[in-house]
Amino acid sequence: MVVxxxxxxxxxxxxxxxxxxxxxxxxxxxxxxxxxxxxxxxxRILDEIxxxxxxxxxxxxxxxxxxxxDFSPIFAYFALYLIRIAVLPLIYSLLLRLGL
Numbered sequence: 250m251v252v253x254x255x256x257x258x259x260x261x262x263x264x265x266x267x268x269x270x271x272x273x274x275x276x277x278x279x280x281x282x283x284x285x286x287x288x289x290x291x292x293r294i295l296d297e298i299x300x301x302x303x304x305x306x307x308x309x310x311x312x313x314x315x316x317x318x319d320f321s322p323i324f325a326y327f328a329l330y331l332i333r334i335a336v337l338p339l340i341y342s343l344l345l346r347l348g349l
Contacts, residue, residue, distance in 0.1 A: 253345065260341045264333060271329045274299050278322035299325070 277295040280286040287296075299322075306321035306328075 252348075256341065256344055260337065264337060267329050267333045267337070270298070270302065271326050271333075274302060274322050274326050274329070302329070 273295055277292070277299045280289075280292050280295065286292055302325045303321040306324040307319070309320045309324060311318045311320070
């Protein structure tokens with residue numbers, strides 16, 4: 250019973266962290282459209298948090314380097330969402346079935 254409580258707690262913490270990361274990606278994308286906000290202390294913090302998530306998706310751009318549309322926030326948010334709704338519950342249910 251204690252193991253199930255610990256697993257549930259870990260599941261809830263990981264789910265909350267993934268949700269917060271998703272909101273950070275959305276907020277960073279919106280703030281990037283407004284240069285004074287993007288260069289503020291909050292913009293720099295969000296950039297440090299979200300850049301490792303966005304970097305793998307940076308190659309999916311339409312247009313040239315200076316004038317391209319960056320779809321990396323959309324892809325990163327979608328990846329985080331898929332992990333939250335598909336991968337995390339699957340791992341949780343497998344661990345419960347194994348009795349860990």
